[in-house]
Amino acid sequence: MKEIISSDIASSFREIKARAESRWRELFNSDKPVILVGTATCGRAAGALEIVHTLRAELKRQGLDCPVIEVGCMGHCYAEPLVVIHKPGYPAICYGYVNPVIAERLVKEFLTGDNVCLEFVLGAMEENDLIPSFADFPRASYEKKVVLRNCGHIDPTDIDHYLANGGYSALGKALRMSPEDIIDEVKLSGLRGRGGAGFATGMKWEICRQAPGKPRYVVCNADEGDPGAFMDRSILESDPHSVIEGMVIAAYAIGARHGYIYVRAEYPLAVERVRIALRQARKAGLLGRHILGSDFSFDIRLFQGSGAFVCGEETALIASLEGKAGIPRYRPPYPATSGLNGKPTVINNVKTLVAVPSIIENGALWFNGIGTEKSKGTAVFALAGKVVNTGLVEVPMGTTLRQVIFDVGSGIPGGKQFKAVQIGGPSGGCLPESALDLPIDFDSLTEAGAMMGSGGMVVLDEDDCMVEIARYFLEFTQRESCGKCTFCRLGTRQMLAILDDITRGQGKEEDIDTLMMLAEAIRAGSLCGLGKTAPNPVLTTLRYFEDEYRAHIREGRCPALMCRDLIAYYILPDKCERSCDACVGTCTVEAIFPNPKRIKVIDQDKCVKCDTCRVACPPQYNAIVKLSPPSEVPAAVK
Amino acid sequence: MKTVSLIIDGRKITANEGEILLWVALDNGFYIPNLCAMRDNHEPMAACRLCFVEVAGRDRPVTACTETITEGMTVNTRGESALSLARQGFELLMASHALDCAHCPRNGSCELQKIARHLHVKLKSKHLRKLERDLPIDTSHPLFVYDANKCVLCGRCVRVCREHSGTGVFGFAHRGFERRVTTFADEPMDTSDCDHCAECITVCPTGALVPKEEQSP
Numbered sequence: 001m002k003e004i005i006s007s008d009i010a011s012s013f014r015e016i017k018a019r020a021e022s023r024w025r026e027l028f029n030s031d032k033p034v035i036l037v038g039t040a041t042c043g044r045a046a047g048a049l050e051i052v053h054t055l056r057a058e059l060k061r062q063g064l065d066c067p068v069i070e071v072g073c074m075g076h077c078y079a080e081p082l083v084v085i086h087k088p089g090y091p092a093i094c095y096g097y098v099n100p101v102i103a104e105r106l107v108k109e110f111l112t113g114d115n116v117c118l119e120f121v122l123g124a125m126e127e128n129d130l131i132p133s134f135a136d137f138p139r140a141s142y143e144k145k146v147v148l149r150n151c152g153h154i155d156p157t158d159i160d161h162y163l164a165n166g167g168y169s170a171l172g173k174a175l176r177m178s179p180e181d182i183i184d185e186v187k188l189s190g191l192r193g194r195g196g197a198g199f200a201t202g203m204k205w206e207i208c209r210q211a212p213g214k215p216r217y218v219v220c221n222a223d224e225g226d227p228g229a230f231m232d233r234s235i236l237e238s239d240p241h242s243v244i245e246g247m248v249i250a251a252y253a254i255g256a257r258h259g260y261i262y263v264r265a266e267y268p269l270a271v272e273r274v275r276i277a278l279r280q281a282r283k284a285g286l287l288g289r290h291i292l293g294s295d296f297s298f299d300i301r302l303f304q305g306s307g308a309f310v311c312g313e314e315t316a317l318i319a320s321l322e323g324k325a326g327i328p329r330y331r332p333p334y335p336a337t338s339g340l341n342g343k344p345t346v347i348n349n350v351k352t353l354v355a356v357p358s359i360i361e362n363g364a365l366w367f368n369g370i371g372t373e374k375s376k377g378t379a380v381f382a383l384a385g386k387v388v389n390t391g392l393v394e395v396p397m398g399t400t401l402r403q404v405i406f407d408v409g410s411g412i413p414g415g416k417q418f419k420a421v422q423i424g425g426p427s428g429g430c431l432p433e434s435a436l437d438l439p440i441d442f443d444s445l446t447e448a449g450a451m452m453g454s455g456g457m458v459v460l461d462e463d464d465c466m467v468e469i470a471r472y473f474l475e476f477t478q479r480e481s482c483g484k485c486t487f488c489r490l491g492t493r494q495m496l497a498i499l500d501d502i503t504r505g506q507g508k509e510e511d512i513d514t515l516m517m518l519a520e521a522i523r524a525g526s527l528c529g530l531g532k533t534a535p536n537p538v539l540t541t542l543r544y545f546e547d548e549y550r551a552h553i554r555e556g557r558c559p560a561l562m563c564r565d566l567i568a569y570y571i572l573p574d575k576c577e578r579s580c581d582a583c584v585g586t587c588t589v590e591a592i593f594p595n596p597k598r599i600k601v602i603d604q605d606k607c608v609k610c611d612t613c614r615v616a617c618p619p620q621y622n623a624i625v626k627l628s629p630p631s632e633v634p635a636a637v638k
Numbered sequence: 639m640k641t642v643s644l645i646i647d648g649r650k651i652t653a654n655e656g657e658i659l660l661w662v663a664l665d666n667g668f669y670i671p672n673l674c675a676m677r678d679n680h681e682p683m684a685a686c687r688l689c690f691v692e693v694a695g696r697d698r699p700v701t702a703c704t705e706t707i708t709e710g711m712t713v714n715t716r717g718e719s720a721l722s723l724a725r726q727g728f729e730l731l732m733a734s735h736a737l738d739c740a741h742c743p744r745n746g747s748c749e750l751q752k753i754a755r756h757l758h759v760k761l762k763s764k765h766l767r768k769l770e771r772d773l774p775i776d777t778s779h780p781l782f783v784y785d786a787n788k789c790v791l792c793g794r795c796v797r798v799c800r801e802h803s804g805t806g807v808f809g810f811a812h813r814g815f816e817r818r819v820t821t822f823a824d825e826p827m828d829t830s831d832c833d834h835c836a837e838c839i840t841v842c843p844t845g846a847l848v849p850k851e852e853q854s855p
């Protein structure tokens with residue numbers, strides 16, 4: 001009996017896959033060129049939709065028949081808008097920083113002519129003799145795309161693109177396995193949750209499957225509230241079917257019939273693309289009743305969250321799904337035994353679920369072979385801040401921070417000095433130079449005081465004040481605290497008040513001890529993960545950069561010259577050029593005046609420290625500097 | 639009903655299986671600071687974070703209101719790490735509390751005063767900055783006065799009110815430091831559909847909700 005069902009599944013799947021593959025071949029193996037444009041949210045922000053219009057208009061003008069396909073995030077977010085041209089006879093070439101003028105030239109000169117426009121090339125997608133390919137970049141030797149495997153390569157609104165690239169094969173395979181075998185496979189793979197805490201996914205599924213109570217649920221956590229994180233958004237926008245496939249496999253493994261994708265309402269494009277994908281998957285028989293003709297039925301509903309950071313916490317998320325206020329509750333019971341409507345519920349992060357199909361497809365041992373002893377697979381980061389190549393990065397666990405920042409990210413721009421890297425968002429911490437050779441995995445980061453968190457990675461340089469960074473993150477957590485429990489509600493507020501004082505030069509010597517005391521108490525006493533991890537940015541900056549705190553408190557000095565109350569603008573008399581008055585007109589409060597020698601001087605009482613004049617001073621003079629503490633400004637000119 | 643035996647502060651106690659540690663301790667004469675727990679609440683709020691105790695075999699203090707007792711459990715209500723955590727939580731509450739016992743109707747029967755005595759701390763916080771919210775005092779209701787500046791957000795009033803009247807006059811609003819107990823849309827207390835049961839005044843552990851006749855001049 002089982003055999004008959006298995007072969008049914010196989011044949012119905014073969015059919016839809018064959019159709020998808022032939023459409024894909026038609027697209028890329030014809031004699032027509034194909035253009036891909038990255039139109040995920042960040043591409044759109046950089047004007048990618050205008051590029052799509054321009055390309056289409058110019059193609060029409062030139063009488064060329066060439067599809068322009070909107071794809072998702074290619075990872076090179078620093079160089080948006082991005083365009084990839086597949087032209088027969090040429091390797092696929094990726095162009096960066098494309099503007100309408102460049103777009104027109106690409107059509108005119110490359111598509112109608114044979115000039116590849118080398119000056120706009122970012123890299124070729126495959127190795128060739130003509131132009132340097134991405135594979136030749138140093139980052140290529142570190143990157144490994146598992147979770148981001150399809151992002152930027154396929155049209156996220158076309159299920160056939162996903163199918164033609166191996167999509168849903170894992171589901172077909174999974175339906176021929178027993179649920180227990182799938183759970184064993186996921187356990188063997190060593191997959192740990194990508195939502196922050198790193199809980200073993202296979203074990204979570206097993207607990208849920210064995211928990212009494214029905215129905216069971218699968219929930220995809222796509223709340224992603226960390227400032228600066230956009231991995232989950234990019235995946236939903238670029239490859240929504242991989243999330244759906246992962247969820248269907250999870251549902252089959254635990255025996256669920258209903259699932260939810262909880263996505264923040266601030267992600268309208270992700271919402272739209274997931275909606276389309278759900279519809280297509282249902283139509284193809286990959287979702288809904290009798291999936292692929294089997295006796296397994298499962299459907300997914302999309303839920304738009306109001307976008308509070310704390311709603312990403314699993315019990316708060318479930319409360320929110322139930323129509324209640326998104327406020328965490330005490331655990332245990334954990335959702336795996338008592339979640340949505342009090343029923344066993346698996347709740348997993350987007351990236352966790354996306355890793356599942358490749359594990360089923362390639363086998364647990366393949367996944368287990370990537371990464372470190374206790375952290376298997378890859379880590380996805382949104383690389384941001386003072387780094388040359390910002391964007392989405394996926395590297396095997398165990399890659400060092402140095403490799404990610406300096407090889408994949410190409411280091412710090414403007415010849416500045418690296419200072420710290422902030423990992424894991426508001427729950428994470430700031431790690432200094434000395435931690436750069438740390439292999440990235442769940443445990444090593446936790447040990448260093450930071451956290452894998454959701455995957456934000458912000459690079460900081462010499463111009464960033466560590467006290468201010470800690471203050472910034474704490475301001476975020478204290479604002480986002482649900483306010484239910486004492487330590488988080490009041491403790492973070494107390495810490496913020498202290499940090500506010502320190503950055504204003506009003507800190508007291510004993511404040512550091514109070515900060516430490518509060519941090520430990522909040523960590524030990526808070527009810528949920530938000531409070532428990534909220535002190536991390538403060539604890540790590542105190543641990544690695546205590547001297548910066550002391551300089552603020554003892555000398556009223558901000559070593560990074562960032563804290564406004566602790567700096568003054570000063571024009572160096574021997575550098576200021578008599579005949580130049582570039583700064584004078586830029587000052588909106590008219591604080592700059594020439595002295596009798598025609599050297600410019602700043603009236604410190606008028607100056608509002610806006611930085612405009614420093615930027616305006618021509619680079620050959622570079623006469624305007626920031627001084628800290630403000631008393632450094634020579635008395636004579638005050 | 640099955641019973642289990644456990645040890646609290648060195649004394650052997652027998653109690654019904656499935657009971658919550660906080661009530662077992664209180665019923666047997668061991669005081670544990672608590673504000674947000676309620677006897678019939680099956681899903682503990684676990685919000686005030688004052689009921690910390692040490693349980694043998696657990697590496698950090700646990701909240702007594704969330705612990706189900708087990709056979710052989712060994713509990714220390716006086717352990718230093720538990721008490722110090724409770725003290726810090728209490729200090730945080732008091733640093734944002736409109737402290738004025740001399741003019742407070744709750745003076746003498748206030749749970750906060752009791753906790754301070756138990757923890758050997760002053761009501762006035764030593765280390766922390768005073769962070770008050772200066773919320774208006776609501777005197778509109780014929781039965782009680784509500785002073786949000788004395789509220790510790792234990793949620794007891796919210797709960798009894800919802801149980802009693804079904805709809806609930808009180809609810810929580812806002813988040814973080816701004817979180818407070820208030821009526822729907824912040825209306826004055828007397829315009830809401832209160833049925834004058836006065837349950838909320840009975841359960842409030844502080845001077846936040848007090849009957850009107852006890853209001854000092």
Ligand SMILES: Cc1cc2nc3c(=O)[nH]c(=O)nc-3n(C[C@H](O)[C@H](O)[C@H](O)COP(=O)(O)O)c2cc1C
Nearest residue numbers: 193194195221223224312313314348349352529530
């Ligand atoms: C304050 C807070 C915010 C969180 N936000 C998210 C989030 O945005 N996305 C997410 O997947 N997990 C988030 N988590 C973790 C979830 O509670 C939960 O552990 C996770 O979704 C489980 O999935 P995983 O096992 O795949 O990691 C958050 C936790 C806390 C405490």
Ligand code: SF4
Nearest residue numbers: 482484485488528531
């Ligand atoms: S730790 Fe913060 S966010 Fe979590 S329950 Fe307590 S107050 Fe709410």
Ligand code: SF4
Nearest residue numbers: 587607608610611613
């Ligand atoms: S920093 Fe701004 S306000 Fe101050 S002198 Fe320069 S331009 Fe004027």
Ligand code: SF4
Nearest residue numbers: 738739742745748845
């Ligand atoms: S509520 Fe309690 S601690 Fe506060 S003023 Fe009244 S009596 Fe004093």
Ligand code: SF4
Nearest residue numbers: 789790792793795842
């Ligand atoms: S008013 Fe009283 S009972 Fe209600 S939450 Fe505040 S302190 Fe608790």
Ligand code: FES
Nearest residue numbers: 042073074075077
């Ligand atoms: S390349 Fe555009 S979202 Fe990353």
Ligand code: FES
Nearest residue numbers: 672686687689703
């Ligand atoms: S009584 Fe236990 S947390 Fe409030």
